[in-house]
Amino acid sequence: MKFLKEACGVFGAYDMDGGPVISYLYWGLISQNHRGHHSHGFLTFDNGFSSHYGLDLLPPVRHPLTRKLFKKLRGAAGIGHVRYATSGKDNKRWLLRDTQPFIVEDGGAKIALAYNGNIVNVSQLRLELKSEFGNLSTSSDVELISKKLLQGLKKDRGLSSSVKACMREVEGAFSVVGLTQKGELFAFRDSLGIRPLCYGHDEDKKIFAVSSESVGLNINNFQYESEIKPGELLVWSKDGFTQEQLVKPKMRAFCSFEFAYFARPDSILNGGSKPVYKIREDFGRNLGKEDSEINNKIDIVISIPETGDDAAYGLHEQTGIHWARALRKHRYVTDRAFITTHKEREMIIMKKLNIGGEIKGKRVAAVEDSIVRGDTSRRIIKKMREAGAKKVHMYITFPRIISPCFYGIDMSTFSELIGAKHDATEIARIIGADSVHYQSIENFVKSTGLERDELCLGCLTCQYPTPLAQQIADKMKAKFEKGEKETGRVYESS
Numbered sequence: 001m002k003f004l005k006e007a008c009g010v011f012g013a014y015d016m017d018g019g020p021v022i023s024y025l026y027w028g029l030i031s032q033n034h035r036g037h038h039s040h041g042f043l044t045f046d047n048g049f050s051s052h053y054g055l056d057l058l059p060p061v062r063h064p065l066t067r068k069l070f071k072k073l074r075g076a077a078g079i080g081h082v083r084y085a086t087s088g089k090d091n092k093r094w095l096l097r098d099t100q101p102f103i104v105e106d107g108g109a110k111i112a113l114a115y116n117g118n119i120v121n122v123s124q125l126r127l128e129l130k131s132e133f134g135n136l137s138t139s140s141d142v143e144l145i146s147k148k149l150l151q152g153l154k155k156d157r158g159l160s161s162s163v164k165a166c167m168r169e170v171e172g173a174f175s176v177v178g179l180t181q182k183g184e185l186f187a188f189r190d191s192l193g194i195r196p197l198c199y200g201h202d203e204d205k206k207i208f209a210v211s212s213e214s215v216g217l218n219i220n221n222f223q224y225e226s227e228i229k230p231g232e233l234l235v236w237s238k239d240g241f242t243q244e245q246l247v248k249p250k251m252r253a254f255c256s257f258e259f260a261y262f263a264r265p266d267s268i269l270n271g272g273s274k275p276v277y278k279i280r281e282d283f284g285r286n287l288g289k290e291d292s293e294i295n296n297k298i299d300i301v302i303s304i305p306e307t308g309d310d311a312a313y314g315l316h317e318q319t320g321i322h323w324a325r326a327l328r329k330h331r332y333v334t335d336r337a338f339i340t341t342h343k344e345r346e347m348i349i350m351k352k353l354n355i356g357g358e359i360k361g362k363r364v365a366a367v368e369d370s371i372v373r374g375d376t377s378r379r380i381i382k383k384m385r386e387a388g389a390k391k392v393h394m395y396i397t398f399p400r401i402i403s404p405c406f407y408g409i410d411m412s413t414f415s416e417l418i419g420a421k422h423d424a425t426e427i428a429r430i431i432g433a434d435s436v437h438y439q440s441i442e443n444f445v446k447s448t449g450l451e452r453d454e455l456c457l458g459c460l461t462c463q464y465p466t467p468l469a470q471q472i473a474d475k476m477k478a479k480f481e482k483g484e485k486e487t488g489r490v491y492e493s494s
């Protein structure tokens with residue numbers, strides 16, 4: 001259970017028979033609201049763009065707003081977005097202004113985009129695009145990527161070559177869905193494939209959809225076809241479907257944190273053969289195998305809901321130690337978009353969590369997905385001790401986070417990361433646990449079904465898959481090691 005600002009979620013749909021796609025967009029985004037609930041937005045094409053934007057979670061299906069939305073957006077091609085601001089400003093005014101899908105128009109060209117990811121070479125792009133388009137109107141990366149595309153389109157370079165320029169000149173993570181001014185749906189992914197993106201269709205292959213996670217296809221009863229490959233562009237139009245490999249990937253770098261934390265447990269990531277929850281069960285088994293003393297020191301396995309649940313089951317299966325769902329979440333306590341400070345968010349998280357009586361007098365193995373700053377873990381452990389736990393040993397599925405993320409996850413400096421400064425023994429002392437056990441990187445990688453060089457492990461190894469991120473990280477690390485104050489989000493400063 002974290003309050004990291006998550007990556008966003010995107011969804012796009014195209015009906016070859018011309019029917020409205022708004023219901024597919026709505027359900028596709030509802031199923032991905034876990035990827036962002038600062039804001040949401042829909043945009044469809046019906047002889048022009050029509051859109052709707054809002055803050056917070058998507059409204060429930062019977063809400064008057066939803067009914068209005070279904071009536072208003074009648075286009076046969078559409079895109080949508082749920083956002084958690086990892087770049088840009090996060091006060092209410094800016095949240096609304098930065099809500100996606102984003103429309104840009106210049107020199108007779110027009111395009112709408114929704115994207116998931118984070119750009120690293122922001123400063124350079126801002127300068128370049130300001131000189132061509134004047135001042136930028138938002139604080140979000142999506143404007144940069146949209147204008148980068150528009151640069152090519154307004155010179156009549158066509159969609160493929162404009163996207164290709166984007167893939168070559170923008171450094172970072174970007175999984176994009178968009179609509180052209182002719183109402184074509186397109187989708188593409190950066191050449192490393194850092195964030196997820198997949199597509200599928202209905203039984204008759206008349207309605208096509210693109211989704212960050214496969215759950216967006218499942219909820220619409222669509223068949224999963226494939227992940228969109230890194231460096232690939234897909235386009236749906238009245239003339240049919242095209243698929244082009246624009247840039248040949250030199251390597252792959254899928255975000256390993258998606259497996260431990262972000263993705264829904266029932267999603268299939270990266271064209272894998274098993275759902276995320278099976279992978280998390282394996283993580284739990286690995287934790288059991290890696291601690292040869294576990295059966296002598298633990299009476300009960302519990303999970304920190306909900307990302308620790310499947311791993312706790314795996315740990316229980318591996319060790320035979322009783323597993324109890326003693327920690328529960330109050331279902332209707334939710335974050336709201338206008339709660340933006342770290343303190344407020346932490347307060348909400350602690351309100352969400354409730355502990356049953358079963359842990360009293362027990363030596364507890366608490367399974368958690370990760371430790372980032374350590375303050376949430378410390379509070380949860382305190383709560384467990386107050387509930388009578390005799391010992392609290394933490395079992396963490398994601399290996400120790402030692403360095404920041406430059407690709408869309410809200411971990412922007414070394415100094416905010418407890419794992420950058422301390423080893424597992426010191427972390428245990430700081431957060432008030434009796435011990436902390438991290439899964440090894442080797443076992444983590446093995447369980448994902450991917451090879452080590454197909455994953456981004458930047459925040460675990462300080463080895464990043466893109467050059468500018470590596471350069472910035474090295475500079476930040478040198479400052480951090482000298483005890484100098486880091487500025488944070490340096491990759492975004494313009």
Ligand code: SF4
Binds near residue numbers: 256257258405
């Ligand atoms: S640095 Fe970490 S969180 Fe960021 S993309 Fe890489 S693995 Fe994911």
